[in-house]
Amino acid sequence: MTDAISITRDLVRCPSVTPADAGALGVLENLLKAAGFDVHRMTFSEAGTADIDNLYARIGSEAPHITFAGHTDVVPPGDESAWTLGAFSGEVKDGFLYGRGAVDMKGGIACSVAAVLQYLKDNGGKPKGSISFLITGDEEDVSVNGTVKLLKWCAERGEKFDHCVLGEPSNVEVLGDMIKVGRRGSQSGTLVVDGVQGHVAYPHRASNPVPDISRLIVALSDQPLDHGSAQFQASNLEFTTVDVGNTAGNVIPGQARAKFNIRFNDNHTQETLRRLVDARLETACGNRIRAHIEWLPSNSNVFVTKPGPFTDLAVSAIEEVTGRKPELSTSGGTSDARFISSYCPVIEFGLVGQTMHQIDERTPVSDLEKLTKVYRGVLDRYFG
Numbered sequence: 033m034t035d036a037i038s039i040t041r042d043l044v045r046c047p048s049v050t051p052a053d054a055g056a057l058g059v060l061e062n063l064l065k066a067a068g069f070d071v072h073r074m075t076f077s078e079a080g081t082a083d084i085d086n087l088y089a090r091i092g093s094e095a096p097h098i099t100f101a102g103h104t105d106v107v108p109p110g111d112e113s114a115w116t117l118g119a120f121s122g123e124v125k126d127g128f129l130y131g132r133g134a135v136d137m138k139g140g141i142a143c144s145v146a147a148v149l150q151y152l153k154d155n156g157g158k159p160k161g162s163i164s165f166l167i168t169g170d171e172e173d174v175s176v177n178g179t180v181k182l183l184k185w186c187a188e189r190g191e192k193f194d195h196c197v198l199g200e201p202s203n204v205e206v207l208g209d210m211i212k213v214g215r216r217g218s219q220s221g222t223l224v225v226d227g228v229q230g231h232v233a234y235p236h237r238a239s240n241p242v243p244d245i246s247r248l249i250v251a252l253s254d255q256p257l258d259h260g261s262a263q264f265q266a267s268n269l270e271f272t273t274v275d276v277g278n279t280a281g282n283v284i285p286g287q288a289r290a291k292f293n294i295r296f297n298d299n300h301t302q303e304t305l306r307r308l309v310d311a312r313l314e315t316a317c318g319n320r321i322r323a324h325i326e327w328l329p330s331n332s333n334v335f336v337t338k339p340g341p342f343t344d345l346a347v348s349a350i351e352e353v354t355g356r357k358p359e360l361s362t363s364g365g366t367s368d369a370r371f372i373s374s375y376c377p378v379i380e381f382g383l384v385g386q387t388m389h390q391i392d393e394r395t396p397v398s399d400l401e402k403l404t405k406v407y408r409g410v411l412d413r414y415f416g
C-alpha cells in the first residue's frame with residue numbers, strides 16, 4: 033500500500049523511540065527500492081552515544097535535485113495506558129490517525145513518499161531531475177549520529193542538493209497556516225564575576241560579587257541587541273539562573289555566576305554576537321568589576337531561506353490545496369534545518385503541530401491527504 037495513510041500507519045507501528053529504529057527505515061527502504069530508488073542505509077557511531085540507523089535514497093542523476101528530509105525517531109510515549117488507541121497503534125478513529133510520531137513526523141514523511149511515488153507513476157517512473165530522501169533516526173535526542181553525518185556522507189560522495197523540504201510539523205492551527213523559512217540561532221554562556229571572599233563584619237577586606245553581578249545582569253539585559261530584521265524578530269538575551277552557592281550567612285562569597293541564553297537573528301553570527309556582548313560587559317565592568325563570560329559551544333547558527341522562486345512555488349502549492357496563504361515564519365525552536373541550510377536552501381512544511389509530543393498524538397486523516405497533494409504540487413511546479 034502506497035497511500036500516505038497506510039505508510040503513516042506502518043511507520044507508527046514501529047516503536048522507534050530514539051535511538052531504536054524498530055523497522056521504520058525498512059518500511060521506507062522497501063517502498064523506495066520498489067520505485068527504482070538507489071537506497072543506502074548507514075549506521076553512524078560516536079563514542080558515548082548510541083549507534084543510529086540512517087537512510088539516503090535518490091532517483092535520477094540530473095539537476096535540479098530536490099530532497100525531502102525527515103526523522104523516523106520519536107519521543108517516548110509516556111504513560112501508554114493513557115492513550116486512547118495505544119501509543120503505537122496507527123489506528124484511525126473518528127477521522128484521526130493516532131500514535132506517537134503521527135504528527136512529528138512520520139505522517140510528514142509518509143506524505144512526501146506517497147507524493148513522490150504518485151509523481152513517478154504519472155511521469156514514466158523518472159523525475160525531470162533528481163528526487164531524494166534524507167532520513168535520520170536521530171533528531172529527537174542528541175542529534176549526533178543523524179543529519180549532520182548524513183549530510184557529510186552525501187557531500188563526500190559528491191551529492192549536491194539544490195533545494196530541501198523538511199516535513200516537520202510547521203503549521204500552528206490548521207494545515208496551510210505556516211511555512212518555516214528560517215530559525216534564530218542559539219548561543220548560551222555563563223557570566224562569571226570574581227570578588228574576594230571575606231567576613232561579612234569586615235567588608236572592607238572583601239569584594240562582594242553579588243551586587244556586581246546584579247549590576248551586570250541589568251546592564252546586559254536592558255540594552256537591546258538589535259531591532260529585528262526583515263525576516264526576524266529582535267534578538268534576545270535572557271538570564272536563566274544566578275548562582276553564588278554560598279551556604280554561610282556570615283561569609284561574603286568569592287564568586288558569582290549567572291547563566292544566559294541568546295536567541296539571535298541574522299544581524300549576527302555567533303562570533304560577532306560574542307564580541308558585541310563581551311564589549312558591552314567590558315564597558316559595564318569599568319576598571320572596578322572583574323568579570324568574564326564563559327561561552328558554551330553551539331551548533332545552532334541562524335539561517336533564513338529568503339523569499340524567492342522556491343518559497344513562491346511552495347506557497348502556490350499550499351494555497352491551491354488548502355485555500356490558505358501561509359505565513360513565512362522564522363519563529364520557534366531549532367530543527368535539523370539548521371544543519372541542512374549549510375548545503376542548500378531549506379523550507380519546513382508538514383502537518384499541524386498541536387498534539388506533537390503529547391499523549392494521543394494524532395493527525396486528521398484529511399490532513400495526510402492534503403499534505404500529500406501539497407507535496408505533489410511542489411514536485412509538479414519544481415520540475416514543470
Ligand SMILES: [Zn+2]
Pocket residue numbers: 103136137171200201
Ligand atoms: Zn520532529
